[in-house]
Amino acid sequence: MSRCNILEIEFEYSGQKQTIAPVLLQNEYDIILIDCGYPNFISHLEEAASKYDIALDSLTKLIVTHHDMDHIGSLAALKRAYPHIDIIAHELEAPYIEGKKxxxxxxxxxxxxxxxxxxxxxxxxxxxxxxxxxxPVPVDRTVSNNERLPWCSGIDIVHTPGHMPGHISLYLPANKTLIAGDVVVIERGKLNIANPQFTLDMGEAVLSVQRLLDYDIDQIICYHGGLFHGDVKQALRQLIHEYTF
Incomplete structure (x- = not known):
């Protein structure tokens, strides 16, 4: 069984206190980071990972949910520092991460x-x-919807477009956990659509939330908000209702 470690990183940005929650998946073979924060965030990642007795040089892979700067800002620096890390992203996101688009x-x-x-x-x-x-940074492996990655007891790729066309969430069937990326965020204890004013396709974003109901989710981890406390399915249905009616 793999461990799912939430890296809660608090910082100031544009004069406001913010928190992001990258995730570290860990078993005896792999240590996988999901998203990596803004530029110059390696020291923040090091400090947060050290709380789980994990050093960044032990990372084997880094999965990117999408190419917003708060998710890929330190990607190139991490790849330079630890060139053995494999960078993984959805096939639609790769050209943007690599700077081809x-x-x-x-x-x-x-x-x-x-x-x-x-x-x-x-x-x-x-x-x-x-x-x-x-x-920009080269992507070592691209993934697509419904693909199962074999690492850390299995990682299912869930294509959740709307916020970005190639946005992915990650479902961990072994412990019924969804790593949401920005498909949803937690605001005042409730699930919500991430930054509606910046979401590129709101209709697709709501459909992506609907798609999450197909999964048996006990826990949901949001990049903005961390671990959701409450009935996940009920919260997802309520969010869909709010944006549909």
Whole structure:
């Protein structure tokens, strides 16, 4: 049986306190990191992993849920520091992670810039420069929907588009746990759609939440919010209801 360790990382961003929750999967053969935070987050990851007596140089693989900068910001730096780590992402996300296509978040930010009031433009331009600074990195293996990866007692790839077209969540059948990425977040103790104003296709995002009901989930871990406490299926149904009616 593999262990599922939540790395709760608290930090300040744009003057506000934030928390993200990358996940470390661990068994006797592999240590797999799911998402890796903003740029320059290696020290945060090291500190959080050390609480489980895990050193980053023992990582074997890194699975990316999607190419937003808070999920891949330290990816290139980690690959440089530990080149043996295999980078894994959905086949639709790989071109953006590798820099072969422009980041969809960058395209979105650039397309809305001219419509902003003048006082908001400096902050938006700073955000665009930040997105442009994220380094590309080669993807070692691409995955697709319903694929089962054999590591850590089995990892099922769940394609959950909407937030991004190639967004994936990961289902661990051995302990009935879903690593959600940004398909849902926890806000004030409730599940919600991640950043609706930034979600590229809200209809697809709601359908992705609906798709999660096909899985026997006892626990759900959100990148923004950590471990959800409550009845997962009931919370998912309530969220779908809120966005459908």
């Amino acid at each position: 422009k980041s969809l978040r960058l395209e979105q930010a650039e397309s809305t810039l001219n419509g902003l009031p003048e006082e908001a433009k400096p902050h938006a331009e700073q955000f665009i420069r930040f997105l442009q600074s994220v380094e």
